[in-house]
Amino acid sequence: MGIGLAEFLTNKLAAEHPQVIPISVFIAILCLCLVIGHLLEENRWVNESITAILVGAVSGTVILLISKGKSSHILVFDEELFFIYLLPPIIFNAGFQVKKKKFFHNFLTIMSFGVIGVFISTVIISFGTWFLFPKLGFKGLSARDYLAIGTIFSSTDTVCTLQILHQDETPLLYSLVFGEGVVNDATSVVLFNAVQKIHFESLNGWTALRVFGNFLYLFSTSTLLGIAVGLVTSFVLKTLYFGRHSTTRELAIMVLMAYLSYLLAELFSLSGILTVFFCGVLMSHYASYNVTESSRITSRHVFAMMSFIAETFIFLYVGTDALDVTKWNTSSLSVGGTLGVSSVITALVLLGRAAFVFPLSILTNFMNRHTERNESITFKHQVIIWWAGLMRGAVSIALAFKQFTYSGVTLDPVNAAMVTNTTIVVLFTTLVFGFLTKPLVNYLLPHDASHNTRNRGKRTEPGSPKEDATLPLLSFDESASTNFNRAKDSISLLMEQPVYTIHRYWRKFDDTYMRPIFGGPRRENHPEC
């Protein structure tokens, strides 16, 4: 009966509706995932990603049985689907919902984890695999492949940990993990693309520098594009005030412009991920104050929902893909060999991350030793940060498909082996490490974890900023000597607390020039206002 229905569906209807069947099945499974995820919400071990992967694996098994071992896929993997439709909402939402104050206060630390960390991790994983793979009898990869593997396994998936940390109780930790997650995604994609551009035939001492230069160029131009689109959108929304006639237009403009920023970046071969992230930051900082109250609420929820659906979709896909028999059969490795290669990669992931989290944390603490405001990163926090980035997720899968397959299909045994190994590492880290995250956080931060299941859907920005804003600013209506002393103070402060001082000047600039043009509330407790 089941087979009969399945055959009926695949034969009779597939001809009429080639796309309808897989989409319906996938959406039905997505709904199932949401329901199961909700029911397991209070469970200590399981999170959304794990649920989606497991549901995906079960669906894959069912499809494998129905299709009599031919295929486990509902949808064929499509790089474009991932990079053009699923990734942008996730990253945009990250930018839109990020607590900007915390993010920019810890900007240097986040950037060192997210950029320098990826470089260190890439180097360790690339060299490690290049050194160890041949010893396991796994040969046939090129230098470009090894570098690509380094970037593929340097991209982390922090969603899992963020579901457990509580932003109001450990704000520093939360903002570091969140911030690193975002910057890391962007960095690894940008670095992956930079690696693609290396000419290995004319390799010389300048190559590393050229990769780094290319990386810096991509990073800065992408950021600028995102900022530009965000500012244009804010300006248009403020000037025209669409809400006057229709709240629908406001929303539509926000959604469409956000998406356009990503597409433009891709069009000019920049990093859409960075562009759309900064577009999200700018939109939530300016544009969301130029729309009606209901649009503000709606936009926040819409972006969260789109991101949520896209994420679940990806993990579901990873789950079904794990059972792809074709790739398993094509792979050049035996079961033992696969296990060996996967173990090596997992070990290198652990090592590569430890190699930058602990040193960079110590460096950050050393840099901030004179600043009373910045709490230092305790060893327990360092362990959590290290752990938070061990999971490998959707970006790794997508990059692996990009590197080792052609539209999700590969006939080359070595490439197939790399794809199956990536799947195993992603599954293992997400399932095993993901499973252990809650207990680990509960053990290390017993108090903080107690609230972990509360208020998840209700993260809101806290009211008005509470810190004192007694900032030494240059003003021109006072005597020159006062100004000179002030300037000296400013400069010595700038040397000691660079981020804080920059941040204060930025706020002053923001209040005086940016907000009047692009929108946003006036700060009530600012002395100059």
Added chain:
Amino acid sequence: MGIGLAEFLTNKLAAEHPQVIPISVFIAILCLCLVIGHLLEENRWVNESITAILVGAVSGTVILLISKGKSSHILVFDEELFFIYLLPPIIFNAGFQVKKKKFFHNFLTIMSFGVIGVFISTVIISFGTWFLFPKLGFKGLSARDYLAIGTIFSSTDTVCTLQILHQDETPLLYSLVFGEGVVNDATSVVLFNAVQKIHFESLNGWTALRVFGNFLYLFSTSTLLGIAVGLVTSFVLKTLYFGRHSTTRELAIMVLMAYLSYLLAELFSLSGILTVFFCGVLMSHYASYNVTESSRITSRHVFAMMSFIAETFIFLYVGTDALDVTKWNTSSLSVGGTLGVSSVITALVLLGRAAFVFPLSILTNFMNRHTERNESITFKHQVIIWWAGLMRGAVSIALAFKQFTYSGVTLDPVNAAMVTNTTIVVLFTTLVFGFLTKPLVNYLLPHDASHNTRNRGKRTEPGSPKEDATLPLLSFDESASTNFNRAKDSISLLMEQPVYTIHRYWRKFDDTYMRPIFGGPRRENHPEC
């Protein structure tokens, strides 16, 4: 310079990003449309559809110039894009935002316009074209084509008129035009599909009856499926109360289930349009009360936004398609012939609509002559209803493409001629009749039109129902004779005011059984509560 950039874009980047360029261009133009639509909001003559068509035509011209006369298209017409991605949000939103009380109060009138009207109009247009086309020298169409043409040009586009009518000032008129618009879309698509199933080789007296039977079957099963999905969603949302953990899940479930209802209907070869409409009605009646306040606001706005984007997208497409040189060159008709055929169709559209609006309105007034509550449809209202349905829109285009092209391409001169004629009729009716709608309504209803630019984005349901609910109901704790008299009253009331009585029983049933299970507020002024 312009050409240089265009060539660079089409040659160099198209290879890397086949989908990115057209999508980016289309989204940029969509944003432009929104801005222009907003700026023209207070204009007396122009509305959203006209703006989108004109912007589309201008973009088509620009692309035609850039591609040196080769193509005017940004995107290739894709039936699946239209029927699977663009139509569902529009229709679901219609069901979700419809004022259910008004809709069901005027249920019989709406159904007679929306169902019987389409049948009458189809017959007139089919016979008219079958009789007149050969006289204009336009030959080569089959019997099936003529019937298809009848349904294609019986589908109306009431968006234009709804933008002008004001729901609080002329509630009857608004609900009739809106309700007919929705039912009409569904009926014409269902009838179109029923026509496809006719076996013309074994035509006999039963054929018409069989088409009608097929139609009834599709209509009822599709409605039931929509109701079922809506109830399941409401039940799940009420039972599990997702908002407890995450408002994002609630929203995601609503959006996904709505879409799933459409896909399921298409999968079982039913009418997705009807299914998704009733799913929307049920969701707004029950499900939207089972979610948190913020999700309620968000869902309303999200559905409105998706519908808005889809609609603008379609009109934009119609605009660019108007300049498709290939179809113009393939057409079997000369310029004069095309004008003649288009004029005949437009005349038949005017006639076909008059042939049911006026008789059915008179019939409705006659049926309601004893009911004090139902206002009668005045002659001025009849003229507005007639006019409101003269515009032909996206559904006509989509059905014409389905009937006369293969994935938007046709090499047959007769088919190409029909597609270009459909485009002309849609453009003409939308632009010319659309242009005249505001002046006409202002002329016929001078008071009502004065508010037409207010409160558009803020349509909200009025507070609590105000009408008296002194309804003769059977209750079992009174004497038999009282009950008998009550029953007699009920039955005589049922004979006189069928819709009102059914509606009252339904409300009783809804309050007692449905709302406790599927969610929704208790009516405060209901005597039995």
